[in-house]
Amino acid sequence: MSPLPLRVLIADDNPVVRAGLAALLDTSGDIEVVAQASDGREAIGLTRRHAPDVVLLDVRMPGVDGISALPHLVRLAPVLMLTYSQDPEAVRESLLLGAGGYLVHGEFTPDELLRAVHDAREGRPHFTPTAASTLLAELRTSSQPQRTVAQSPERLHNSVLFGLSSREVEVMDLIASGMSNQQIAATCFISEKTVKNHINRIFAKLQSASRSEAIARWLGTARPGVTGHG
Numbered sequence: 001m002s003p004l005p006l007r008v009l010i011a012d013d014n015p016v017v018r019a020g021l022a023a024l025l026d027t028s029g030d031i032e033v034v035a036q037a038s039d040g041r042e043a044i045g046l047t048r049r050h051a052p053d054v055v056l057l058d059v060r061m062p063g064v065d066g067i068s069a070l071p072h073l074v075r076l077a078p079v080l081m082l083t084y085s086q087d088p089e090a091v092r093e094s095l096l097l098g099a100g101g102y103l104v105h106g107e108f109t110p111d112e113l114l115r116a117v118h119d120a121r122e123g124r125p126h127f128t129p130t131a132a133s134t135l136l137a138e139l140r141t142s143s144q145p146q147r148t149v150a151q152s153p154e155r156l157h158n159s160v161l162f163g164l165s166s167r168e169v170e171v172m173d174l175i176a177s178g179m180s181n182q183q184i185a186a187t188c189f190i191s192e193k194t195v196k197n198h199i200n201r202i203f204a205k206l207q208s209a210s211r212s213e214a215i216a217r218w219l220g221t222a223r224p225g226v227t228g229h230g
Helices: 015-026 040-050 066-073 088-096 110-121 129-142 153-162 166-176 181-188 192-205 211-218
Strands: 006-011 031-037 054-057 079-083 101-104
Touching (some): 006 040, 006 110, 015 031, 031 040, 031 110, 040 054, 040 066, 054 110, 066 079, 066 088, 079 110, 088 101, 088 129, 088 192, 101 110, 101 129, 166 181, 166 192, 166 211, 181 192
Parallel strands (some): 006 031, 006 054
């Protein structure tokens, strides 16, 4: 009796990329593409329905993007990021959120992709050169003394109360200082798209609909659950 094929779901907004990946994986003989999704929301629904062994996930997709869908998907199946995005922040955030590897299109051979898919099910990570370089830079940075920003006890309390990550705290501090998205992106060495993603998550955690409302909550002049105006 032959072993069951490894079942894969592909999530990418580009139908040509999805078709190419599906054709490549199907040639292996021991991998079956059970579903294809065009955005993160569809990927979550199809993963719940088909229970794949591995999810291949793009970073940039309309609607619910890969980074936003990732925390939900990793609870359901191993996830391997497969994307054109070389944004270091996307690499870091993907790994922090539980991705089992990060592959950038153009940096791997077909055989390397097949091996990475098989290894993802077993929990063995794979990184193409761009992602590996980002990891190395992160390790070198983390070994250096970090510059700290003094915070009042109230703001430290709020960071815990609202459940913001260290990067979200940094972005929220810059919002509170009056910086625009473009200025925040330049300060943090990330893209404006990534800044917008952070701000969307910050606003959700702070239950705020505007910058002024988020700042008021962050600085302790409004309480969670109290709707402001602005």
